[in-house]
Amino acid sequence: MQHQYKYPRPAVTVDIVVFGTDLDDLFDPLKVLLIRRGRGVWKDAWALPGGYVRTGDAKDPGESLDEAAQRELEEETHCQVTYLEQLYTFGDPARDPRGRTISVAYYALVRTADYEAHGGGDAADAFWAPIDQAKNLAFDHDEILSVALERLKAKVRYAPIGFNLLPYKFSLADLHRLYEAVLMRDIDKRNFYKRARALGILKEAGVEKSGGKPGRCAKLYRFDKRAYDQAVKRGFNFEI
Amino acid sequence: MQHQYKYPRPAVTVDIVVFGTDLDDLFDPLKVLLIRRGRGVWKDAWALPGGYVRTGDAKDPGESLDEAAQRELEEETHCQVTYLEQLYTFGDPARDPRGRTISVAYYALVRTADYEAHGGGDAADAFWAPIDQAKNLAFDHDEILSVALERLKAKVRYAPIGFNLLPYKFSLADLHRLYEAVLMRDIDKRNFYKRARALGILKEAGVEKSGGKPGRCAKLYRFDKRAYDQAVKRGFNFEI
DNA sequence: GCAAAAGTGTTTGTGCTACACCCATGA
DNA sequence: TCATGGGTGTAGCACAAACACTTTTGC
DSSP: OOEEESSOOOEEEEEEEEEEEOTTOSSOOEEEEEEEOOSSTTTTOEEOOEEEOOOOOSSOOOOOHHHHHHHHHHHHOOSEEEEEEEEEEEOOTTSOTTSOEEEEEEEEEEEGGGOSOTTSSSSTTEEEEEGGGOOSOSTTHHHHHHHHHHHHHHHTTTSTTGGGGSOSSEEHHHHHHHHHHHHTSOOOHHHHHHHHHHTTOEEEEEEOOOOSOSSOOOEEEEEOHHHHHHHHHTTOOOOO | OOEEESSOOOEEEEEEEEEEEOTTOSSOOEEEEEEEOOSSTTTTOEEOOEEEOOOOOSSOOOOOHHHHHHHHHHHHOOSEEEEEEEEEEEOOTTSOTTSOEEEEEEEEEEEGGGOSOTTSSSSTTEEEEEGGGOOSOSTTHHHHHHHHHHHHHHHTTTSTTGGGGSOSSEEHHHHHHHHHHHHTSOOOHHHHHHHHHHTTOEEEEEEOOOOSOSSOOOEEEEEOHHHHHHHHHTTOOOOO
């Protein structure tokens, strides 16, 4: 069946920048999920996962933008999605050669580390790319990724969203490496550990089992959401 | 002529939160521009200015989202628009009873003070509402306004966008009142003046003519964009 | 015992906060 | 001369930055 309107209407999609981590990768723990395009324009190019928003019609109310993003995300990644936020809406008339398409971009943080999949998953051609190698993507996805990275960099400094990229239990060294990777600069270890603990939102959670690696075993922590929520109520400021 | 698509498509609009100031209003200098709806659903309700994005078709590329916002803005306000930024995209299926409509919201800062109009303008039913009186707006515009205010509050603290709400020349007292109005809290005058000057982005610009009012004449300043751009290059941080 | 990774304190300086009075002008 | 609004300085404290060595573990 066809749908008719008096004036032309754009297609509306959501595209999602999915950030994940690989803590074994000491230099590039921060990754982004890319999909290989199998056909049509930009065939064989890497792209951000995404798809059309279900608009609905007389019988069907359709889905909200958040719901659309969530749905796409579940199809693409089988990791636990712990954070999802709308990023920006891209509407340049020329951004999709097939016709006027407006894309509402989201970014998501997922715990890859809690899962095995990570590369050998079932999403046929999905790939966790190191951030600085994700270039020359389809459409305007380079720009979308760049905006997402800037947002992540900015937000991670004043909101405790970084924890969403780590496993449930993590060491301060993990947290430190993550922040260095996201902010792309060296951060003094002692000052960082001090601040992180001073925030009062970390709860001790045992000790790492030495996995046959040299070096001292790390103490583990988890994010204490209870303490965080209370601190926010008291008007606390979380700059790291 | 009708336009046909295989799947249903949403209508896409831009709505704009236009912030302005009335410096003579010592308690509520911060205003927002509202439009009275003359017909259709939400008739007689106050609403944010906005309208449909020109999508384009085979012959016509249409306009970008920024262009749509700019165009709507020019139609509604004859003040100098010095700042325009995309805010958030609202896509709840039920937000417009007439049918699925996705709204890309923007916020704009304008210099009302450089113009006479301000109320007696030609936009028949436009009104500069004090921020805290702008309630019970049409559609989900209460929510849009609330998001815009939060964004303005946050951004004004680390970026020099507040100047876009003041006339070209302004006194420190003006700036102080503006910040108190935007952040909705008292700010110590001496500390504020000190910080404002220490930023090094204010240029002296003469002295206020006493307009028949009591009290000492204020020194005037203007925003020094040159100095600001250079400071940004050096990686300066502009928290106020 | 050596290589690898985790963990730990002190000093110094800068910047934020709190706070109360004098100055210029018009009526 | 009084009412109104503009303008100014200092002292204490808390936080950020800089900086190097010790501890634990596997091999």
